[in-house]
Amino acid sequence: MPPVCVCVCVCVSNPLLTVCRMAEWTLEGALTLPHSMCVLCSGCLIEQLSEEKYECMVCCDVIRVMAPVWSCQSCFHVFHLNCIKKWARSPASQADDSGEGWRCPACQNVAPKAPTSYICFCGKMTNPEYHRSEIPHSCGDMCGKKRTGGNCNHPCNILCHPGPCPQCPAFITKSCICGRTSKQVRCSQAESLRCEQVCGALLNCAEHPCTQICHQGVCQPCQLLVQQVCYCGVVHREVPCGTDRDRFDGIGHFSCNKPCGKMLECQVHRCQQTCHTGQCQPCPLSPKLVRSCPCGQTALAKLLELGYPERRSCTDPIPSCGKICRKPLPCGDADTIHLCDKLCHEDSCGPCALTSTIKCRCGSKTKVKELMFTCERRCTKKRSCGRHKCGEMCCVDIEHKCSKICGYKLNCGLHRCQELCHRGNCHPCWQTSFDELSCYCGETVMFPPVPCGTKPPECKKPCTRQHDCDHPVFHSCHSEDRCPPCTYLTKKWCMGNHEQRSNIPCHLQDISCGLVCNKPLPSCSHRCKKICHRGECDAEGECKQPCSHPRPECGHPCSAPCHPGTPCPRNTCPAKVSMQCECGRRKETMPCTEAANSQQRFAAISVASKLSDMQLGESVDIGLMTKKEQKQARLECDQECATLERNRRLAEALQIDQSADPFNSKTSTCKFSDSLKDDARFFKFVNDVEEEIKNLVELANKGKQTKRSHCFPPMKREHRRIVHELAEVYGVESMSYDSEPKRNVVITATRGKSACPNVTLIALIERETAGRAPPPIAHIKQYNSR
Numbered sequence: 095m096p097p098v099c100v101c102v103c104v105c106v107s108n109p110l111l112t113v114c115r116m117a118e119w120t121l122e123g124a125l126t127l128p129h130s131m132c133v134l135c136s137g138c139l140i141e142q143l144s145e146e147k148y149e150c151m152v153c154c155d156v157i158r159v160m161a162p163v164w165s166c167q168s169c170f171h172v173f174h175l176n177c178i179k180k181w182a183r184s185p186a187s188q189a190d191d192s193g194e195g196w197r198c199p200a201c202q203n204v205a206p207k208a209p210t211s212y213i214c215f216c217g218k219m220t221n222p223e224y225h226r227s228e229i230p231h232s233c234g235d236m237c238g239k240k241r242t243g244g245n246c247n248h249p250c251n252i253l254c255h256p257g258p259c260p261q262c263p264a265f266i267t268k269s270c271i272c273g274r275t276s277k278q279v280r281c282s283q284a285e286s287l288r289c290e291q292v293c294g295a296l297l298n299c300a301e302h303p304c305t306q307i308c309h310q311g312v313c314q315p316c317q318l319l320v321q322q323v324c325y326c327g328v329v330h331r332e333v334p335c336g337t338d339r340d341r342f343d344g345i346g347h348f349s350c351n352k353p354c355g356k357m358l359e360c361q362v363h364r365c366q367q368t369c370h371t372g373q374c375q376p377c378p379l380s381p382k383l384v385r386s387c388p389c390g391q392t393a394l395a396k397l398l399e400l401g402y403p404e405r406r407s408c409t410d411p412i413p414s415c416g417k418i419c420r421k422p423l424p425c426g427d428a429d430t431i432h433l434c435d436k437l438c439h440e441d442s443c444g445p446c447a448l449t450s451t452i453k454c455r456c457g458s459k460t461k462v463k464e465l466m467f468t469c470e471r472r473c474t475k476k477r478s479c480g481r482h483k484c485g486e487m488c489c490v491d492i493e494h495k496c497s498k499i500c501g502y503k504l505n506c507g508l509h510r511c512q513e514l515c516h517r518g519n520c521h522p523c524w525q526t527s528f529d530e531l532s533c534y535c536g537e538t539v540m541f542p543p544v545p546c547g548t549k550p551p552e553c554k555k556p557c558t559r560q561h562d563c564d565h566p567v568f569h570s571c572h573s574e575d576r577c578p579p580c581t582y583l584t585k586k587w588c589m590g591n592h593e594q595r596s597n598i599p600c601h602l603q604d605i606s607c608g609l610v611c612n613k614p615l616p617s618c619s620h621r622c623k624k625i626c627h628r629g630e631c632d633a634e635g636e637c638k639q640p641c642s643h644p645r646p647e648c649g650h651p652c653s654a655p656c657h658p659g660t661p662c663p664r665n666t667c668p669a670k671v672s673m674q675c676e677c678g679r680r681k682e683t684m685p686c687t688e689a690a691n692s693q694q695r696f697a698a699i700s701v702a703s704k705l706s707d708m709q710l711g712e713s714v715d716i717g718l719m720t721k722k723e724q725k726q727a728r729l730e731c732d733q734e735c736a737t738l739e740r741n742r743r744l745a746e747a748l749q750i751d752q753s754a755d756p757f758n759s760k761t762s763t764c765k766f767s768d769s770l771k772d773d774a775r776f777f778k779f780v781n782d783v784e785e786e787i788k789n790l791v792e793l794a795n796k797g798k799q800t801k802r803s804h805c806f807p808p809m810k811r812e813h814r815r816i817v818h819e820l821a822e823v824y825g826v827e828s829m830s831y832d833s834e835p836k837r838n839v840v841i842t843a844t845r846g847k848s849a850c851p852n853v854t855l856i857a858l859i860e861r862e863t864a865g866r867a868p869p870p871i872a873h874i875k876q877y878n879s880r
Contacts (some may be wrong), residue, residue, distance in 0.1 A: 117638030139172065142257065143230045151199055152177035159230040162212035162221075169201035170257045172231075175212050182208035216254040229255060246281045272308040286310060299336030324350040326369040342370040360408045378410035387415040389438040414438040425450060442649035456488045506547025523547060534559070535571045549573060562755035563600050590626040604628050618658040648686050675729040677739060682729060766855050770819050771862075773812075774855050781856050783817055787824050787841060791850055803842045807833070814839050825849055 142148035148157050150173050157163060162175040171182075181187050182196040189195040189204040197204055214222040219233035228234045232254035241259050250259040261282030268287055269276045275289040293304040297316040304313040316335040323330050325343065329350035338347045354365035358377045365374040376383065384405070386393050392415035398404060401408045402413040419434040425446045432450070434443040453460050454469035473489035477481070477496035484494045500511035506523040513520070525546040532539045533553035540551045553571035561567065565582035572578075579601030584599045588607035594603055609621035613631050621641045622631035641652035643662055650669040652662040667686035674681045731739075774780040787803060794802040806817060814830060817839045821828035825848040828841045853861070 136255050136260070139170070139256040140229055143172065148172060150174045150177050152181050159224050162210075163231050164209045165201065165215055165231075165256055166196060166198045166200060168334065169202035171198070171200040171618045172256060173199075178209055214254050215256050216250075216869065218254070218362055223693045229253065231256070241282075248281060270308050271310045274308070297336060299339060302335060309766055322347040324348055324369050325371050326350065326352070326354045326356065328352065328355070328369075341371075346371075362409055377408045377527055379412075380406040381407065381410070384412055387438050388440045389415065389417060389419045389421065391415055391420075391438070404679070414439055414440075419443060454488050456490055458488075477515070478517070480517050482515060505549075506545070508547060533571050534573060537571070571746055588626050592626055618656050620656060650686055673729050675731045675735055677731055677735050679735050679738065680729050680732065766823060766858060767819065770823075770855065773816050774859055779813065780816060780820075784820055784855055787820055787826055787843075788850055788854070790841065790843045791824055791826065791848045793850055794845050800845040801842055803840060806839045806841070808836045817841070823851060823855075 099100060119586065139148065143157065143159070146156055146158055149155065150157055151171060151172055151607035155174075157172060157174060157583050163172050164175050165172050165176045182200055187196040187199070189197050195204045195206050196208060207627060212221050213219065214231060214233040216233065216235070216237045217240055218235060218238075218597060218845050222231060222233045224230055225234065235254055237250040237252055237254050237259060239259055240246075241248070241250060245260045245350050248262050252260070255594060262280065264281045265278050266275050266281050266723055268279050268283075270287040270289040272289065272291070272293055274291055275287070277287055279287070289308045291308055293306050293309060293313060295304045295313055296302070297304055299316040299318075302316050306313065318335040319332050321330055321332055322334045322337070323346045325346040325348070327345065329352070331348070334469055341347055349369040349371075352369055354367050354374060355361075356365045356374050358365055358374055360377040360380065363377050363379065367375065378384075384394065387397065394402075394405075394413065397413045397415065399482055403410075405412070415438045417438055419436050419438055421434045421443055422448045423432045423434055423443055424732055425432050426446070430450060432446045432448050435447070435665055450722055451460055454471075454472065456469065456473075458471050459469040468488035470487060473486045473491075473494075475484050475489075475494055477484055477494045479496040479498075479500075482496055482498060484491070496515040498515045500513050500515050500520060502511050502520050503509070504511055504520055504523040506525070509523050509525060511520040523546040526542075527544045527546065528542040529544070530539050530541055531544045531548060531550055533550050533555075535555055535558045537555045538551045538553040540548070550573040555571050556567050557569050557571050557577060559577055561580065563580050563582070565580055565584075566579065569578050580599070582600045583597045584600050585594055585596050586602070586605055587594050588605050588609075590607070590609075590611050592607050592609050592611075595607060598605055606626040611624050611626055612632060613622045614620075615632055616630075616635045616638075617632055619642075620637055623639065624631070637656040637658075641656055641662060643652045644650065645652060645662070645667055648667050648669070653668060654663050654665070657663075669686045670683050671686050671689040672681065672683050673689055776821050783806075786806075790802050790804050794800065809817075814837070818828045818830075821841050824843075826841050826843045828839055830837055830839050832838060
């Protein structure tokens with residue numbers, strides 16, 4: 095899209111008000127013109143030059159009221175005189191390679207000579223002086239320039255001014271186009287006047303008057319169709335009235351290019367000339383016209399002396415001289431002319447008995463033959479339409495006009511072009527309907543004539559068609575066969591009948607609630623795990639869910655693909671089992687088979703220890719012992735377990751509380767660093783940051799979303815460090831973004847990974863502060879003065 099210049103002028107008191115050239119002059123308004131046609135307004139120029147706000151386009155400096163200037167007479171831009179002189183001398187301003195003329199830097203208008211002197215805007219005064227009461231760079235006299243545009247002869251009647259002259263305000267008497275009506279209009283009005291009277295002038299046929307309303311230029315040719323006959327009276331044609339009017343000879347208007355065929359004066363022969371005007375020529379066999387023998391070599395007067403009878407009519411034979419005819423024949427070539435070798439005769443010369451080298455019609459091949467021949471070379475040039483090839487054999491055509499029918503669809507979309515194949519777009523469809531065209535409901539009507547392909551008129555009334563639902567109709571009457579879908583909001587059940595959804599458009603049929611189907615499958619004991627869907631649950635084939643039947647040896651589910659009607663396969667159990675030692679320190683997760691082996695080994699060790707007790711004289715129930723040990727699969731305690739158990743017994747014997755800190759020192763399980771605690775005592779925002787992180791962790795662990803994020807506002811480096819340390823304590827991911835001074839921190843809490851500590855930072859500081867002894871009080875020793 096080309097740049098657009100918008101000129102807005104609002105000036106009631108200034109008579110120099112005008113707007114861009116090639117636009118209608120208004121007192122107040124805004125016009126939009128292409129940038130290449132934009133010219134400056136006089137009011138704007140006067141204001142900017144007086145207030146020294148106008149800039150020179152060459153040097154981009156403000157034009158002072160005392161500085162010499164030059165104004166372009168095409169675009170009315172104002173430049174420093176020295177700047178425009180330099181520009182005119184520069185190579186960039188040259189209009190062409192010849193170096194003649196220079197271009198204006200604003201409008202690119204070519205001027206023959208560069209400016210040399212400082213003159214006022216109207217061109218009357220050289221080096222005008224500046225006066226505060228006058229327009230800068232003007233002479234202060236009447237402008238007097240000829241106004242641009244139109245045929246106005248009145249000079250500009252305002253003071254010398256920059257920019258284009260305003261349009262002429264004088265009133266003149268102007269006639270309409272046909273000259274029958276006159277009217278008082280402004281001189282600047284460029285539009286032609288038109289009256290409402292019929293033209294009435296005789297058309298080109300000199301018989302019928304013009305029926306057009308007052309128009310400009312020559313009247314259109316008469317379109318009335320009349321019958322015309324050729325000069326010989328055989329061929330008739332239907333043409334517009336006035337065609338070949340000047341060629342009428344009293345009988346016909348045109349030549350049919352066929353033999354005339356009229357009976358000559360001799361009443362024996364007929365005219366053999368092409369259809370012509372006027373009377374036919376005398377009979378060419380008349381005795382008055384024939385003066386020689388048929389071959390033209392001997393005059394009839396000499397033959398009469400030899401005793402030949404005299405001819406009395408055109409039917410009498412012409413005497414023959416008996417010589418060789420020797421008339422040139424149409425055959426032969428450019429170098430040799432064949433002559434007739436018969437004796438003098440009246441009829442046409444017979445066929446030539448000689449041979450010659452001749453060319454085909456197109457001239458591409460030669461052949462020795464008695465008559466002209468055509469070659470088999472097919473023409474490959476494009477026809478006049480530009481789409482089809484000529485394809486003629488031995489083509490001699492120059493224009494190669496296409497004889498095929500165009501056949502393209504016209505703009506109506508219903509008919510096809512019946513003209514010969516042509517270049518460019520097809521003409522609009524000429525067919526017109528004289529029936530009224532209405533919308534579907536019949537409220538809006540388009541009156542004839544209606545061009546072919548016109549769509550029904552747009553109707554604002556509601557649609558009256560039969561609809562599938564009973565909801566209110568919100569769309570207008572339309573010409574399409576199908577109505578737009580109903581958008582009325584309703585309540586509908588989902589495809590699986592799990593829940594009823596609200597605010598569902600009426601035209602939506604299949605709605606998914608997003609929940610798991612959970613319907614029992616007909617072929618097995620499982621339930622459908624698909625998201626709410628249409629149709630049967632097992633439509634895709636067999637169930638692939640893992641079998642949930644417990645294994646007989648371990649009790650874990652089978653986990654094999656669903657196998658209804660068949661026993662579970664005897665394979666290794668893939669389930670994971672969590673095991674710990676007897677004291678609970680060691681914890682491991684291992685496959686079910688390894689856990690079973692460990693269980694058997696632990697049971698064997700337990701039985702062996704009980705048997706050793708039996709040897710010492712103690713009684714043990716081996717049956718109960720094996721059942722109890724089989725139910726509990728445990729790991730073996732190692733040396734560290736024994737050490738911890740020994741310490742526990744020793745502390746219990748010495749009555750030592752392992753959870754208490756005898757030195758009132760910080761516990762080793764504290765997650766908060768000392769620097770973080772020190773920062774919390776001096777920075778008040780630590781409490782707010784910890785509270786925000788704590789709320790974010792709770793939302794991630796209890797809400798529907800597994801991740802929650804929060805963006806802190808931009809802060810200093812020390813504050814960001816505190817946020818990162820607190821996020822690490824709570825198991826929250828933290829990342830800094832952007833650059834200084836807009837650098838901020840974004841934290842993200844994840845379910846199962848982020849967790850709140852048992853004690854918050856503020857609560858820990860308060861507990862430590864409360865447990866400390868108060869600082870010693872300084873005692874001042876008082877001495878009694880003696």
